[in-house]
Amino acid sequence: MAAPVLERPPARPGGRARRRPDARRRDHLIGALLVAPALAYFLVFLLYPALSALSYSFTDWNLRTEAAWVGLANYAGLLFDDVKYPHFWKSVGVTLQYTLIAVPLTLVTALAQALLLNAVRRGANVFRLLLFLPVVTAEAAVGAIWRWLYDPQYGLINTLLGLVGIPGQNWLNTPELVIPALAFIAAWQCGISMIIYLAGLKGIPGSVQEAAIIDGAGPWQRFRRVTFPMLRPTTFYLLVTGVIAALQVFGLVYVIFSGNGRSVTGGPEQSGLTYVLHLYLFAFRYDAMGAACAMSFILLVFIVIVTALQFRFVKQEAA
Amino acid sequence: MRRISVYVALVLLAAVSVVPFLWMLATSFKRGQDIYTTVPSLLPLDRKTGEWAGTLDNYAYVLDVGGLGGAFVNSVWVCAVLVPAKLLIDALAAYAFARIPFPGRDKLFVIMLGGMMVPAITLLVPRIHVTQSLGMFDSGWGLIVPNIASVLDIFLLRQFFLSIPKELEEAALIDGAGRLRIFWRVVLPLSKPVLAVVTITSFLFHWNDLVWPLLVTNDPGLHTLPLALQQLVASPDGGRAYYVMAGAALAVLPVIAVLLVFQRRILRGIAFTGLKG
Numbered sequence: 001m002a003a004p005v006l007e008r009p010p011a012r013p014g015g016r017a018r019r020r021p022d023a024r025r026r027d028h029l030i031g032a033l034l035v036a037p038a039l040a041y042f043l044v045f046l047l048y049p050a051l052s053a054l055s056y057s058f059t060d061w062n063l064r065t066e067a068a069w070v071g072l073a074n075y076a077g078l079l080f081d082d083v084k085y086p087h088f089w090k091s092v093g094v095t096l097q098y099t100l101i102a103v104p105l106t107l108v109t110a111l112a113q114a115l116l117l118n119a120v121r122r123g124a125n126v127f128r129l130l131l132f133l134p135v136v137t138a139e140a141a142v143g144a145i146w147r148w149l150y151d152p153q154y155g156l157i158n159t160l161l162g163l164v165g166i167p168g169q170n171w172l173n174t175p176e177l178v179i180p181a182l183a184f185i186a187a188w189q190c191g192i193s194m195i196i197y198l199a200g201l202k203g204i205p206g207s208v209q210e211a212a213i214i215d216g217a218g219p220w221q222r223f224r225r226v227t228f229p230m231l232r233p234t235t236f237y238l239l240v241t242g243v244i245a246a247l248q249v250f251g252l253v254y255v256i257f258s259g260n261g262r263s264v265t266g267g268p269e270q271s272g273l274t275y276v277l278h279l280y281l282f283a284f285r286y287d288a289m290g291a292a293c294a295m296s297f298i299l300l301v302f303i304v305i306v307t308a309l310q311f312r313f314v315k316q317e318a319a
Numbered sequence: 320m321r322r323i324s325v326y327v328a329l330v331l332l333a334a335v336s337v338v339p340f341l342w343m344l345a346t347s348f349k350r351g352q353d354i355y356t357t358v359p360s361l362l363p364l365d366r367k368t369g370e371w372a373g374t375l376d377n378y379a380y381v382l383d384v385g386g387l388g389g390a391f392v393n394s395v396w397v398c399a400v401l402v403p404a405k406l407l408i409d410a411l412a413a414y415a416f417a418r419i420p421f422p423g424r425d426k427l428f429v430i431m432l433g434g435m436m437v438p439a440i441t442l443l444v445p446r447i448h449v450t451q452s453l454g455m456f457d458s459g460w461g462l463i464v465p466n467i468a469s470v471l472d473i474f475l476l477r478q479f480f481l482s483i484p485k486e487l488e489e490a491a492l493i494d495g496a497g498r499l500r501i502f503w504r505v506v507l508p509l510s511k512p513v514l515a516v517v518t519i520t521s522f523l524f525h526w527n528d529l530v531w532p533l534l535v536t537n538d539p540g541l542h543t544l545p546l547a548l549q550q551l552v553a554s555p556d557g558g559r560a561y562y563v564m565a566g567a568a569l570a571v572l573p574v575i576a577v578l579l580v581f582q583r584r585i586l587r588g589i590a591f592t593g594l595k596g
Binding site: 024032113133283297 | 328340342356359408409422437442448468533546553557571578586
């Protein structure tokens with residue numbers, strides 16, 4: 001979400017004076033009534049949970065017992081005690097690796113798709129629709145479909161690789177291949193980024209491209225010197241939102257590693273144990289809600305830092 | 320020449336995008352023994368003789384034994400109640416934030432927008448706790464009430480309402496029409512595009528949502544379609560791809576139908592809003 005611009009509606013000339021005091025009082029009442037349900041939702045399901053998550057992160061707590069205050073013990077334990085929390089740093093590593101592969105791969109794929117779509121007229125709508133299909137698909141279905149595609153024996157991917165003489169892989173059971181396999185699924189679902197890039201491309205005035213053509217710039221030069229620089233705000237927006245989403249990847253991994261008791265460990269040798277999957281296990285398998293809340297705030301702080309760094313980097317580039 | 324290479328690239332990318340769905344459909348119509356072959360076929364053919372061997376048995380099995388029939392009905396129910404209720408609550412609040420002056424209005428709006436910045440994951444555990452405290456855990460209410468408003472949707476609707484010329488409403492006000500009447504008779508009919516976008520994205524989100532039903536329900540009778548599909552994957556039948564793909568098709572096909580019907584609105588809406596939340 002881009003930073004919202006809150007324009008205050010301009011004062012209407014004479015409008016206020018024309019409304020009588022009792023009409024104004026009635027406005028106050030109606031306004032409050034219309035906002036009330038949304039406000040109640042906000043207080044009960046957003047503000048209160050956010051504040052209580054913070055306070056629970058300082059406690060030892062599960063849903064059945066009273067929370068016991070333990071100060072910073074959850075935070076200290078997660079960060080430094082690799083006996084009590086042996087997989088914390090592993091899950092951090094898995095998530096960072098996933099983010100570093102999935103986000104660039106998604107953006108490059110989306111940009112390529114958008115450039116190609118922007119270059120054709122006939123059939124562009126059909127192609128755009130087909131490229132968008134993976135986005136509207138439930139992650140449970142995505143996980144189910146790709147488990148079958150990645151199947152080591154009869155999966156379509158290994159079958160097709162076999163036809164061109166490349167030996168098949170046990171994609172989801174080989175620790176080194178798990179993250180690339182997941183990142184490929186993320187790139188397969190790049191449709192939203194593609195649509196947003198496409199909107200960005202449409203926003204580049206044709207005259208700019210024409211000027212570059214007159215100056216004798218080839219297609220690659222036009223892309224490097226004109227198109228890509230003009231898409232910078234779009235790329236930046238997609239990068240920031242993409243990183244935030246990738247750091248929280250959960251549902252897909254949960255489905256991919258469902259069954260055979262594997263969801264408990266998150267893939268072979270925890271190679272698919274993403275941060276939020278780990279958080280989920282703490283909260284709902286190991287009954288450690290306090291530690292789970294602490295994990296969620298460590299992630300929150302991390303997201304804020306990473307986002308701030310990206311903003312800073314962009315500012316420096318621009319300067 | 321260049322144009323041809325662009326089309327070739329597009330066809331290849333579109334194939335990568337679509338073949339997984341075709342493969343899902345093909346597998347869902349095949350008999351168990353016919354999927355275990357290294358000669359890929361998009362048609363349900365007998366593995367040995369190559370004759371037509373399509374079947375609907377997999378669908379019958381997952382709908383009945385796999386529990387996806389009940390889950391399908393649950394998903395329809397949840398969306399049928401949740402999506403309109405959420406739209407109403409969000410639109411009423413958005414209209415007040417856009418047009419009806421009351422003390423503290425703009426401050427309140429900014430505070431609510433701030434709530435959007437908190438990652439969903441942070442809220443997950445305490446939200447379950449709140450749901451439990453309200454006695455809604457493992458109930459139909461628990462699937463609906465904790466999702467019944469969206470700050471993002473309020474923001475989008477408010478932006479649209481602000482863009483409607485004020486004169487239209489003021490003329491009605493001077494004629495003595497009440498605020499609610501103006502909202503219903505003047506504002507909503509002018510807002511069909513944004514209402515459509517918010518409705519469709521909200522349907523897609525809740526139809527597809529796995530995480531909230533996973534956390535808030537235990538009773539298999541309350542499972543929604545994505546959750547029932549995940550349970551099927553986790554069950555001993557999870558290794559039987561012909562069942563799992565029939566289940567996946569049940570989750571995917573309604574959504575593809577919605578996409579085909581509303582593609583213009585969805586794609587245009589995405590460019591402004593993104594899809595999630």
